[in-house]
Amino acid sequence: MATPTTNTPATSAGAAGGNVINAVSGLPRLRAGELQNQVLAVLASRTGVALDVGDIAGVLVGRSSGAIGQACDRLVGRGHAELLPSSPKQYRITPAGLREHRANPTLIPPAPQGSTARPASAARPAAPAPRPAAATSPTQPVAATARPTMPAAPARKKPTTGPVRRPNGQLYYPRLLAKRPDVDVLRDLREADVPVLLYGPPGTGKTSLIEAAFGTDLYTVPGDGDTTVGDIVGDYVPTDSGGYEFVPGPLPRAMESGGVLFIDDATLIQPKVLAVVYPAMDGRRQIILKAAAGRVVTAAPGFYVVAGHNPGVHGAVLTEALSSRFSTQVKVSSDYDLAAALGVDLRMVRAARNLATQHDSGEIGWAPQLRELLAFKRITDVLGIDTAIANLIGLAPVEDREVVHKAVCKTFARAKIQPLALGNQL
Incomplete structure (x- = not known):
């Protein structure tokens, strides 16, 4: 060709x-x-x-x-x-x-x-092309020029309808955000370079939303108290020859490819470690890889940062330095209507709603979220509903287990059910 x-x-x-x-x-x-x-x-x-x-x-x-x-x-x-x-x-x-x-x-x-x-x-040019002959000389008077035209306003894209397939093949069902599909809103925020922080209990679908919105453009940093600077920017790893080589981490790879950096559980990462990301998010758009001989990495067009925060998790601290860098912060809660539409037993959906109300009022510290409800359905399909109930009760923290047990057993009109556990030897 x-x-x-x-x-x-x-x-x-x-x-x-x-x-x-x-x-x-x-x-x-x-x-x-x-x-x-x-x-x-x-x-x-x-x-x-x-x-x-x-x-x-x-x-x-x-x-x-x-x-x-x-x-x-x-x-x-x-x-x-x-x-x-x-x-x-x-x-x-x-x-x-x-x-x-x-x-x-x-x-x-x-x-x-x-x-x-x-x-x-073809061969690379030996030198940059010369300026056009019409370029103005510094010694010549500058003629009046027409005011540059502003870029045309972006055309409204067709909104997402129906489920979106995540990179792992599973489907994500978009929800409304600012009166539009949430995946479309996140993509628009990326184009405008407005970092977003999603917060809410574990299992509500924060990661699913981010994967659906950005697909294979995603580079993830799994956050916890042991996350190091090397986990973010890269580190030296041993080679087959017995030496070491520097392997870039998710941050420089996302910057150079113009991809999306997802900092999962960002508030579990020590603030002094997370600070390595900040120069890439501000006007500098650069980081220095000290471990790689001071190599400077500049963010390519499209580079974007999104983070997740679980406020109720022990050790999660949303510092002012972190919060100020995310201009948009979106609360993510479980979509119980979606759980019902996906075939979760309506009695369990009702029990989960009641427990969520108690959780929101501060009476308990845990309630089943969408992740637990979908697992409940899968276990029901395989092992039956009593086993699924016993497993869900066992998922509740010890301090909330009695309340969860009472609510679930009352909804299903069951007697006392023990958390799922091994029995006697066969």
Whole structure:
């Protein structure tokens, strides 16, 4: 096929004028997965030819090589590209990737005005292109110029309808947030670079929502009291040869790829450890990897941070420094109507609602959330309802177990049921 050129018309969302323009690069800020689609389009235009990251970057002018490399690796993980045994690394589209591109074609966006692009596999230019002859000399009077036009307002995207498939294959059922589907709101907040903090009891669906909204663009930091700076920025790991090599953590990988960093249970991480993320979130948009010879990592367009917070968990502290960096904070509670719609026994849904009311009033510290209710249904299907009831009662903390036991047994008109436990030897 013919080598792509920068004159190709752009019809993809990433090339359209509706995207937020990055003030540094002057390029549209790409939506989740959009760079992968553009890289796939470049590979598809050279079917059977191996391209390295530099070749692809020569076509997608202005996109960082780090972000393009991450996109290539993700295409390999999806089976849409293959990694060839060469140095530098080269990639080639697979039949599956070609089918994906033909089913969802994405055209290669034109290079920004004034930039110099090179075709894939062509030699790199020796020097930047000279300025246009019409450029104003410092010694010449500056002529009046027309006021620059503002970017067009983004067109309203079609709202999400129906369930959204998460990366693990499970379905997420969107809920209303600001009178719109929650996944759409989170995606819009990402485009506007407004960090969001989701808070609520464990099991209410915070992680599910984030995975549904951002898909494979997600890099996760699992937070707890033992999380270290190395868990976030990367650390040295032993190699097969007996030495050590630095492996970047989720923060620099998300920054270089323009992905989403999800800090799960952020308030369980020690504040001095979590502070390593702050320079990436403010105007600097950079971090310094001291363990990697002081390498500076700059956030690519699309980089975004979202966090989760469980207020009732022991040790969870929402510091002022953390709270102030998340302009949007959204409470997430269990959707008991969804639990009923998914087939959870209505009596258990009713008992869970009653316990949730007591929890909200401060009478008890635990109530079954959506996660426990879905587990209740699965156990009922396999082992029967009495076993499912016994298991749910056993999930309650000791200090709340009596109240939970009374509420559940009353709703199901059952006598005293012991928490699920092993019996006598057979």
